[in-house]
Amino acid sequence: MTVQIDPFPVAALLDRYNLGKQAVYNRIDALDIKTFKQGNKSYITASDVELLDQLHDHISAGGKMDDFKSPKAELMNSPVDTLDTSSRLVDRLLPTTGQPDLALGEVVQLVEAIAHHLRPAEPLQHLKELQLAATEGWLLSSSEVEGLLGCKPRVKKGEQQFTRGSFSFVRSGKIGNQSAWKVVRVN
Template sequence: MTGQNELIKISTLQDRYKLNSRQAVSNRINGLKIQPVARGQISLEQLELLDRLDKHIRGGGAITDFPIQPEVQVDKLDKLNVEPDTNEAMSTTDYLPAINVMAQLIERMMSYTYAPQQRSPLAIYEDLEKIVQFEWILPTSKIKELTGITPKTSKGEEVFIFGSFAFIRTDKIGRETGWKVVHIEFVEQQQLLQSFAKRREPKN
């Protein structure tokens, strides 16, 4: 049986969530503001939170709209000790205490439901990791909406670098250029392979 005080190694999370890089794990931990309880280790409660986030992301969500706040626990109202007079209808004022309590509970629940969530500064990279994972191809307008930058390439170039990610020009999506998002390591590997292949070509 798993003990409540058992610690989980962060190094195991990449395989647990089938992520492409350790940076993706760090993005999730930092995005949720999780502080390791020991060097390179997290608690079971923190693991459960990361499990919920992984399920949320695989369902189409993102770290920015993940509901971290706990559910509001509403205590049951005590049964009103009001015995209605069978010969006289109950007046509206007799209901006021219960109505006021219900109004306060509804207001409290609505404040949790619609409270604005602060966007993590790592949200862009979390979204890009998700795009890499699912191998989506996005039009230029979506790339600009996500990063705030319009990807452009020099003549003869097909790759636009953004941090540790690379946008590779693909076929048109409607009237816009399509972009495939990959890790920059992938582009570097491809360039090395092409350079090696050129050196192997026989000289005339």
């Protein structure tokens, strides 16, 4: 099982899809995904990563970016997302008959999208994720560590670990083409 960390660093998408920077940003633009900055790094949400995964699967199966249709993308880019109450989607949700015309799945996606935008950001979420990685003994890739810390993991020459805040990061082999890091809680 892959743990999705929200927010997700845009830089990690290059390795995730084995694409260049411009190709990743073309996909982000095509899906009208809004990136946001924390420090000098760009991030997207975990739900945006799911949408990019769907597009990647579509393209890998021979599809084109222009013909990609996702119910989630249609809901996320609908006028409801911009709080336009004249939306046909709102009319389908509460038609004059009193019975919703939306399928249950569409309603669930709409509620999840609204809830996601209303959820306050948790400033200590990265520490919770690091504690979980330390407790579970997970190895994190360099890009995952960078996404959690906001800086690239670096060790001094001849050393195999560095400490940042309450955690030490011990180089422990490779994950793909990146270093693997074991997270250890410092007492």
